[in-house]
Amino acid sequence: MEEDDVARRLRDGDPDALAEAYQRWGTLVHSLAARSLGDHHEAEDVTQQVFVSAWQGRHTLRPEAGSVAGWLVGITRHRIADAHERRASQRRRADMVAALPQEHEATHEASIVDQVVLADAMRGLGEPRGTIIRLAVMEGRTHDEISRRLDLPLGTVKSHARRGLLALRHQLREVTDVAS
The missing domain is CATH 1.10.10.10 (Winged helix-like DNA-binding domain superfamily/Winged helix DNA-binding domain)
Known part of the structure; x- marks a missing residue:
């Protein structure tokens, strides 16, 4: 019955209910994020994002459809997936940036050398x-x-x-x- 009370109060916009939900299920959310991401600090960020998302999306909470813990786990899975996608995107960008300067520098240096040689020959x-x-x-x-x-x-x-x-x-x- 207590969980239903937290769910109802949270859905109704009671900030104390959010604090209580964090106190009760914050460790669960953090543990799931830490296991998946392997990084304590990133897991803390995901935990914070989960509870911010829970507050912003509290109108989607349906106690009759499942538990608050289950609802939070669902949000956690989405935030973990977002974190993995951010990591992959950062790796792709880093790989592209790492590849560009070498290629660009070599081309740029060759171009400068060519210009100097040509200018000297023209003189x-x-x-x-x-x-x-x-x-x-x-x-x-x-x-x-x-x-x-x-x-x-x-x-x-x-x-x-x-x-x-x-x-x-x-x-x-x-x-x-x-x-x-």
Whole structure:
């Protein structure tokens, strides 16, 4: 009869009934959580979540359908499942984060090295060859546009472009041969 009284008072919103439920079944809830999760502190968190959920969902308590302890065990099972899902989600995120930096760092470092090597090779081309290669390759300008922009004959632009690309290829091959 006492359990029915706790159930009725809890369902009616009596905070003392929640305190009594915690006193009576808190150890049961904590033990179930600790066994499943294997972590005392996480079990304490789950126990707190169970009783918060019990208070917020007290309108779902049906003493005629089962005991308060059974109702709390049901809530506990859901909170334990939530905790396991959080753990799995954290592991997945940690695994993804652990995989990204190595991959990203290597790609980023290679990209920076490539940019430095290319910039150095471009400086070695001199002018106007370096400018012609920049306009043609990096900005996608046509030979006619470069000729008009730099006020150079079209044949001179084409010649500088061809010789500049050959010089870049030669310099970049030397760098990759040394790096290998």
